[in-house]
Amino acid sequence: MGIAVICGSSRKNGNTETLVNRLIDGLDAVKIRLCDYHVKAVEDYRHSEGSPVYPDDDYRDLLSRILDKNDIIFATPIYWYGMSGLMKHFVDRWSQSLVEIGRDDFKRQMSTKTAYVIAVGDDVPHIKGLPLIQQFQYIFDFMGMTFGGYLIGKANQPGSILNDRAALVSVNELKQQLTANKRWKA
Numbered sequence: 001m002g003i004a005v006i007c008g009s010s011r012k013n014g015n016t017e018t019l020v021n022r023l024i025d026g027l028d029a030v031k032i033r034l035c036d037y038h039v040k041a042v043e044d045y046r047h048s049e050g051s052p053v054y055p056d057d058d059y060r061d062l063l064s065r066i067l068d069k070n071d072i073i074f075a076t077p078i079y080w081y082g083m084s085g086l087m088k089h090f091v092d093r094w095s096q097s098l099v100e101i102g103r104d105d106f107k108r109q110m111s112t113k114t115a116y117v118i119a120v121g122d123d124v125p126h127i128k129g130l131p132l133i134q135q136f137q138y139i140f141d142f143m144g145m146t147f148g149g150y151l152i153g154k155a156n157q158p159g160s161i162l163n164d165r166a167a168l169v170s171v172n173e174l175k176q177q178l179t180a181n182k183r184w185k186a
Contacts, residue, residue, distance in 0.1 A: 002028035003178065004069040006062075008076035008087030010035050015161035016120045019153055020075045022171045023118070027178060030069070032062055034086040042092040046099065054100060059093050071114045071148070071178065074136060078121030078129050078152075083136075091139060111144030116174065120167075122156035149174065 005024060009016045012033060020031060037058035045052030066072055076083045083091075097106040117136045119129050129152045140147045151174060153167030161167060 001068065001070040002030065003071045003073060004066040005029055005031045005073040005075055006066065006087065006090065007031060007033045007035075008074070008084040008090070009033075010084065010086060011077075014077065014120075014158065015153065015155035016075050016077050016118060018159070018161050019118050019120065019151070019167060019171050020073070022168070023073070023175050023178075027175070029073075030065060032065060034062075034084075034090055037062060039086070039089045039093060041089055042095055044095065046095070052096075052099070054096050059090070059096075062090070063093075063097060067109050069113070071116065072145075073116045073118060075118040076120075076132075078119050078123075078125055078132055081121075081123075081128055082132055083119075094143070107143055114146040114148040115140045116148045117150035118153070119150065120153040120155050120161060122154065125152050125154050149177070 003024065005020050007017055007020060012035065017033075024031065039059045039062065040055040040057045043052075043054070074083075074087065076087045079085070082088070094106070115136070117133060119125065119132055121129050133150050133152070136150070137147055151167060151170035153161050153164045155161035155164060
Protein backbone atom coordinates (compact mmCIF):
# COMPACT_ATOMS: atom_id res chain seq x y z
CA MET A 1 0.00 0.00 0.00
CA GLY A 2 2.59 2.62 0.98
CA ILE A 3 2.64 6.38 1.16
CA ALA A 4 1.50 9.09 -1.25
CA VAL A 5 3.17 12.47 -0.90
CA ILE A 6 1.41 15.41 -2.49
CA CYS A 7 3.87 18.25 -3.01
CA GLY A 8 2.16 21.60 -3.42
CA SER A 9 5.17 23.76 -4.16
CA SER A 10 5.42 25.57 -7.46
CA ARG A 11 9.21 25.33 -7.21
CA LYS A 12 10.79 21.95 -7.82
CA ASN A 13 13.44 20.86 -5.33
CA GLY A 14 12.59 23.70 -2.97
CA ASN A 15 12.74 23.64 0.80
CA THR A 16 9.45 21.77 1.22
CA GLU A 17 10.51 19.08 -1.23
CA THR A 18 13.91 18.82 0.48
CA LEU A 19 12.13 17.79 3.70
CA VAL A 20 9.91 15.39 1.75
CA ASN A 21 12.91 13.76 0.09
CA ARG A 22 14.59 13.22 3.46
CA LEU A 23 11.40 11.72 4.82
CA ILE A 24 10.63 9.25 2.05
CA ASP A 25 14.17 8.12 1.24
CA GLY A 26 14.08 4.34 1.64
CA LEU A 27 10.30 4.18 2.15
CA ASP A 28 7.62 2.77 -0.15
CA ALA A 29 6.37 6.16 -1.28
CA VAL A 30 5.17 7.86 -4.43
CA LYS A 31 5.83 11.60 -4.71
CA ILE A 32 3.36 13.66 -6.71
CA ARG A 33 4.48 17.17 -7.61
CA LEU A 34 1.29 19.06 -8.32
CA CYS A 35 3.27 21.55 -10.43
CA ASP A 36 3.84 18.75 -12.95
CA TYR A 37 0.11 18.30 -13.54
CA HIS A 38 -2.87 20.32 -14.65
CA VAL A 39 -5.64 20.51 -12.06
CA LYS A 40 -8.35 23.04 -12.85
CA ALA A 41 -10.24 24.96 -10.20
CA VAL A 42 -13.38 23.35 -8.85
CA GLU A 43 -16.74 24.30 -10.29
CA ASP A 44 -19.54 24.00 -7.77
CA TYR A 45 -22.37 21.88 -9.17
CA ARG A 46 -23.94 20.98 -5.83
CA HIS A 47 -27.09 22.97 -6.48
CA SER A 48 -27.32 22.63 -10.25
CA GLU A 49 -29.94 20.69 -12.12
CA GLY A 50 -28.79 17.84 -14.32
CA SER A 51 -25.51 16.00 -14.36
CA PRO A 52 -22.40 18.03 -13.72
CA VAL A 53 -19.66 18.16 -16.33
CA TYR A 54 -16.30 18.14 -14.63
CA PRO A 55 -13.05 19.30 -16.21
CA ASP A 56 -10.93 16.97 -18.25
CA ASP A 57 -7.57 17.38 -16.52
CA ASP A 58 -5.13 15.34 -14.41
CA TYR A 59 -7.19 15.34 -11.21
CA ARG A 60 -8.78 11.90 -11.57
CA ASP A 61 -5.43 10.28 -12.34
CA LEU A 62 -3.82 11.92 -9.32
CA LEU A 63 -6.70 10.88 -7.10
CA SER A 64 -6.43 7.27 -8.22
CA ARG A 65 -2.72 7.33 -7.36
CA ILE A 66 -3.42 8.26 -3.75
CA LEU A 67 -6.50 6.14 -3.11
CA ASP A 68 -4.52 2.90 -3.02
CA LYS A 69 -2.09 4.24 -0.38
CA ASN A 70 -2.54 3.97 3.37
CA ASP A 71 -0.84 7.23 4.29
CA ILE A 72 -1.03 10.61 2.58
CA ILE A 73 1.45 13.39 3.27
CA PHE A 74 0.40 16.89 2.26
CA ALA A 75 3.55 18.97 1.76
CA THR A 76 3.15 22.66 1.07
CA PRO A 77 5.03 25.89 1.43
CA ILE A 78 3.18 28.38 3.58
CA TYR A 79 2.01 31.01 1.09
CA TRP A 80 0.28 34.00 2.63
CA TYR A 81 -0.32 31.98 5.81
CA GLY A 82 -2.09 29.15 4.02
CA MET A 83 -1.53 26.24 1.69
CA SER A 84 -0.29 26.81 -1.84
CA GLY A 85 -2.79 27.44 -4.61
CA LEU A 86 -1.80 24.16 -6.25
CA MET A 87 -2.66 22.27 -3.07
CA LYS A 88 -5.88 24.21 -2.58
CA HIS A 89 -7.06 23.43 -6.12
CA PHE A 90 -6.40 19.73 -5.51
CA VAL A 91 -8.23 19.64 -2.18
CA ASP A 92 -11.10 21.79 -3.47
CA ARG A 93 -11.71 19.22 -6.18
CA TRP A 94 -12.56 16.70 -3.46
CA SER A 95 -15.97 18.40 -3.52
CA GLN A 96 -16.33 16.98 -7.02
CA SER A 97 -15.39 13.50 -5.88
CA LEU A 98 -17.94 13.62 -3.09
CA VAL A 99 -20.80 13.95 -5.59
CA GLU A 100 -19.44 12.57 -8.85
CA ILE A 101 -21.08 9.42 -10.19
CA GLY A 102 -18.78 6.46 -9.61
CA ARG A 103 -17.14 8.00 -6.55
CA ASP A 104 -19.94 7.36 -4.08
CA ASP A 105 -17.53 5.82 -1.67
CA PHE A 106 -14.83 8.50 -1.96
CA LYS A 107 -15.31 9.70 1.61
CA ARG A 108 -15.28 6.12 2.90
CA GLN A 109 -12.06 5.42 0.99
CA MET A 110 -10.41 8.54 2.35
CA SER A 111 -11.55 7.71 5.89
CA THR A 112 -9.19 4.72 5.86
CA LYS A 113 -6.15 7.00 5.37
CA THR A 114 -3.77 8.52 7.87
CA ALA A 115 -2.76 12.04 6.88
CA TYR A 116 0.31 14.09 7.73
CA VAL A 117 1.28 17.68 6.90
CA ILE A 118 4.68 19.15 6.12
CA ALA A 119 4.69 22.95 5.85
CA VAL A 120 7.60 25.34 5.34
CA GLY A 121 7.45 29.10 5.74
CA ASP A 122 9.53 32.07 6.77
CA ASP A 123 7.42 34.50 8.81
CA VAL A 124 7.38 32.86 12.26
CA PRO A 125 5.96 29.66 10.73
CA HIS A 126 5.70 27.73 14.00
CA ILE A 127 3.09 30.25 15.15
CA LYS A 128 1.65 31.75 11.96
CA GLY A 129 1.53 28.34 10.25
CA LEU A 130 -0.78 26.88 12.90
CA PRO A 131 -4.00 28.09 11.22
CA LEU A 132 -2.87 26.12 8.14
CA ILE A 133 -2.44 23.02 10.28
CA GLN A 134 -5.88 23.63 11.79
CA GLN A 135 -7.36 23.95 8.28
CA PHE A 136 -5.92 20.56 7.37
CA GLN A 137 -7.25 19.15 10.65
CA TYR A 138 -10.77 20.29 9.72
CA ILE A 139 -10.39 18.79 6.24
CA PHE A 140 -9.21 15.47 7.66
CA ASP A 141 -11.97 15.47 10.29
CA PHE A 142 -14.62 16.08 7.64
CA MET A 143 -13.29 13.20 5.56
CA GLY A 144 -12.97 10.92 8.60
CA MET A 145 -9.21 10.64 8.12
CA THR A 146 -6.79 10.06 10.97
CA PHE A 147 -4.43 13.02 11.47
CA GLY A 148 -1.05 11.43 12.17
CA GLY A 149 0.85 14.65 12.79
CA TYR A 150 2.62 17.56 11.21
CA LEU A 151 5.93 19.32 11.06
CA ILE A 152 6.69 22.93 10.28
CA GLY A 153 10.02 24.12 8.96
CA LYS A 154 11.48 27.60 8.71
CA ALA A 155 13.13 28.56 5.45
CA ASN A 156 13.10 31.16 2.72
CA GLN A 157 16.19 31.00 0.52
CA PRO A 158 16.85 27.85 -1.54
CA GLY A 159 18.42 25.21 0.66
CA SER A 160 17.98 27.17 3.87
CA ILE A 161 15.73 24.45 5.35
CA LEU A 162 18.96 22.53 6.00
CA ASN A 163 19.70 25.16 8.67
CA ASP A 164 16.50 24.34 10.56
CA ARG A 165 17.76 21.63 12.89
CA ALA A 166 14.36 21.19 14.57
CA ALA A 167 12.71 20.46 11.21
CA LEU A 168 15.41 17.94 10.32
CA VAL A 169 14.95 16.19 13.67
CA SER A 170 11.18 16.20 13.15
CA VAL A 171 11.59 14.60 9.71
CA ASN A 172 13.69 11.83 11.23
CA GLU A 173 11.14 11.29 14.00
CA LEU A 174 8.27 11.12 11.50
CA LYS A 175 10.26 8.69 9.37
CA GLN A 176 10.83 6.48 12.41
CA GLN A 177 7.11 6.66 13.23
CA LEU A 178 6.12 5.68 9.69
CA THR A 179 8.67 2.89 9.60
CA ALA A 180 7.77 1.48 13.02
CA ASN A 181 4.00 1.74 12.67
CA LYS A 182 3.57 0.88 9.02
CA ARG A 183 6.81 -0.78 7.97
CA TRP A 184 6.94 1.26 4.74
CA LYS A 185 10.46 0.22 3.87
CA ALA A 186 11.08 -0.05 0.16
